[in-house]
Amino acid sequence: MEVKFNHVTLTYDNGVEVLHDMDFDIADGQLVALLGPSGGGKSTTLNLISGLLSATTGEIYFGQQNVTKQDALERGVGMVFQNYALYPHMTVLDNIIFPMKMAKIDKVARKKRALELAKLVRVDDQINKKPSDLSGGQQQRVAIARALAKSPNILLLDEPLSNLDARLRVEMREEIRRIQKETGVTTVFVTHDQSEAMHVADKIMLLNDGRIQQYDDSQSLYENPANQFVANFIGEPALNVVEAKYFGDGVKQLFNGEVATIGIRAEALTNETNDPAIQMQANVREVLSFGHEHQATIIFKEQHMIATGISTNVIVNKVITIFAKLGGVYAFDNEGHRLSLRGEQL
Ligand SMILES: Nc1ncnc2c1ncn2[C@@H]1O[C@H](COP(=O)(O)OP(=O)(O)OP(=O)(O)O)[C@@H](O)[C@H]1O
Numbered sequence: 001m002e003v004k005f006n007h008v009t010l011t012y013d014n015g016v017e018v019l020h021d022m023d024f025d026i027a028d029g030q031l032v033a034l035l036g037p038s039g040g041g042k043s044t045t046l047n048l049i050s051g052l053l054s055a056t057t058g059e060i061y062f063g064q065q066n067v068t069k070q071d072a073l074e075r076g077v078g079m080v081f082q083n084y085a086l087y088p089h090m091t092v093l094d095n096i097i098f099p100m101k102m103a104k105i106d107k108v109a110r111k112k113r114a115l116e117l118a119k120l121v122r123v124d125d126q127i128n129k130k131p132s133d134l135s136g137g138q139q140q141r142v143a144i145a146r147a148l149a150k151s152p153n154i155l156l157l158d159e160p161l162s163n164l165d166a167r168l169r170v171e172m173r174e175e176i177r178r179i180q181k182e183t184g185v186t187t188v189f190v191t192h193d194q195s196e197a198m199h200v201a202d203k204i205m206l207l208n209d210g211r212i213q214q215y216d217d218s219q220s221l222y223e224n225p226a227n228q229f230v231a232n233f234i235g236e237p238a239l240n241v242v243e244a245k246y247f248g249d250g251v252k253q254l255f256n257g258e259v260a261t262i263g264i265r266a267e268a269l270t271n272e273t274n275d276p277a278i279q280m281q282a283n284v285r286e287v288l289s290f291g292h293e294h295q296a297t298i299i300f301k302e303q304h305m306i307a308t309g310i311s312t313n314v315i316v317n318k319v320i321t322i323f324a325k326l327g328g329v330y331a332f333d334n335e336g337h338r339l340s341l342r343g344e345q346l
């Protein structure tokens with residue numbers, strides 16, 4: 001089912017508008033991640049899709065149908081929350097059956113469907129256990145199966161993996177992607193973890209202060225950020241941000257407009273390159289190795305930067321030429337808007 005927001009805003013009872021002019025489309029069968037810092041508006045957006053909250057202004061469409069005034073039940077969405085509460089006294093199978101029992105689906109049909117779903121989420125060998133006898137990941141799978149029981153138009157997941165340990169999170173995000181691809185159900189997934197969003201989603205909506213900062217595939221968010229917030233939020237290690245005054249006019253004139261800050265990806269800083277690059281005289285303070293990765297701290301005009309493209313055999317505490325590859329150098333104006341390179345368009 002396609003989801004469309006047409007200039008939607010949301011004002012809570014206290015009179016504060018927390019979502020501003022949300023205007024977007026989620027294509028049928030897509031897996032979209034809502035990503036952003038705490039308080040950015042992810043859960044509020046999700047609850048507007050579900051119908052648990054109703055839009056203050058604007059319209060919401062599922063396919064051709066205007067669902068703005070419909071409640072959660074009428075919209076036919078399946079939800080999984082961060083604190084997935086399975087019914088503790090029921091078996092796994094009965095948990096999955098429960099929504100279908102409430103919907104008065106025939107006994108034989110609902111058991112058949114529950115067994116299919118248990119298989120889909122790979123808990124078919126656990127169906128007679130109680131939730132407390134399952135691992136966190138297994139419980140989360142059961143919660144997903146239960147949310148899928150009534151064949152929802154849309155599946156909504158609010159930070160479904162945040163209670164799991166790091167390894168299980170990675171495993172479960174692959175599982176969510178597999179389940180979503182197998183069922184084809186349009187899915188919206190909330191997370192504040194960029195790596196989770198990038199691994200799971202077809203498209204990412206990055207939210208901050210109740211506004212869409214960028215709605216794009218993960219590669220475009222990384223390579224072509226719309227503004228300073230996006231460039232800062234996406235990427236690991238975080239973007240190096242330096243005031244433009246530390247660079248000469250030659251660098252500033254590479255860009256269209258009034259450059260206030262320069263952002264340089266750690267990956268773009270190297271001591272050797274054939275790519276178009278900005279040259280800097282900088283001191284390599286230290287090079288640290290973490291397993292197969294290494295990271296250098298460099299100092300350019302008293303500005304500390306993290307670099308991951310410096311070779312480990314470089315001499316430390318010596319000023320050398322460092323290159324910032326232009327593909328990983330961004331310029332922003334004083335409002336944080338990204339400026340294009342001369343001769344190029346954003
Ligand atoms: N019931 C409410 N009444 C008033 N303001 C609210 C209410 N719920 C949320 N807000 C405000 O709306 C904004 C968006 O909140 P929301 O819960 O959507 O953020 P979030 O991105 O899901 O954050 P988190 O990552 O912490 O879950 C925040 O500023 C929050 O304080």
Ligand SMILES: [Mg+2]
Nearest residue numbers: 042043044190
């Ligand atoms: Mg939230």
